Amino acid sequence: MDRVALRGLKARGHHGVFPREREEGQTFIVDLVLGLDTRPAAADDDLAKTVHYGVVAEEVVDVVQGEPVDLIETLAERIAEQCLKHQGVKQVEVCVHKPDAPITVPFDDVTITITRSRV
Numbered sequence: 001m002d003r004v005a006l007r008g009l010k011a012r013g014h015h016g017v018f019p020r021e022r023e024e025g026q027t028f029i030v031d032l033v034l035g036l037d038t039r040p041a042a043a044d045d046d047l048a049k050t051v052h053y054g055v056v057a058e059e060v061v062d063v064v065q066g067e068p069v070d071l072i073e074t075l076a077e078r079i080a081e082q083c084l085k086h087q088g089v090k091q092v093e094v095c096v097h098k099p100d101a102p103i104t105v106p107f108d109d110v111t112i113t114i115t116r117s118r119v
Contacts, residue, residue: 001090002038004050007031009057011064015075018102026100028064028075032056034083035091035117051086059083072096072112080116091117 009030014022034051041050059082069075076096083092095113103110 001035004034004036004038004053005032006034006053006057006060009060009064011061013064013066013075014068015064015070015072016068016102017070021102022068026098028072029097029099030060030064030079031095031097032060032079032083033093034086034089035093036088037090049088051088056083056086072098072110073114076112076114077116080114084116084118089118091115 009032010027012025013028014025015028016022016026034053034056036051038050041047060079063079063082064075069078076094079094079096080092083089083094093113093115095111098110099108101110
């Protein structure tokens, strides 16, 4: 399986279990790896035979900016579901970063990474 990766998609969302997170929001960063067969697109040099990563990027930002959830696990699941709606995408790895998580000790990042496949 071939892979198309998008790294560092940034969007502001209002996800989290604490009222401050819901009210003020924060930046989330998303990395994606889309698994698909790119041979048909390469053979014909045809965008319609692959995944349009620009469209995927916009859809992921819409999910992050959309309906708030408590957990980044839930956010990652929603992003994966959106990516798998694209016909050619057979598998997706989603990593959601929450660099401004409400943690009381110094840290660089909090992430959740999931892998989902088309059934």
